[in-house]
């Protein structure tokens with residue numbers, strides 16, 4: 322896998338144009354590192370990759386409310402076994418020809434949180450596609466000061 326370092330500006334530009342979910346949360350992480358790489362979907366889904374939608378307390382509905390303290394994170398690979406949960410996301414019609422996603426990554430606990438591309442990834446997952454995607458990633462080993470999505474996913478001690 323070839324990983325290209327990118328500048329903070331390049332990352333910010335992609336995020337400004339695409340992300341709707343808590344832009345710039347990475348400003349609160351320590352020593353962010355920015356990169357861009359291509360990876361096959363199957364390989365990407367083997368990681369602990371999470372959408373910013375979590376299971377609500379019923380366990381049967383996905384909620385996008387980061388402030389819901391009872392909601393439980395679920396990885397894309399676990400969602401592959403429960404594709405019915407994704408029908409709402411897949412049918413919202415945001416799917417574009419874009420094959421890029423934007424991920425926040427905690428290097429310490431090895432989680433990836435998708436901040437842009439959730440609808441596309443959901444559709445590809447449901448359709449069992451395996452293709453090469455481009456990941457714009459900001460990585461840090463300390464997200465303890467983050468205040469939006471990352472506290473719901475980062476498993477590091479606070």
Ligand SMILES: [Zn+2]
Pocket residue numbers: 427428429430431464475476477
């Ligand atoms: Zn962590």
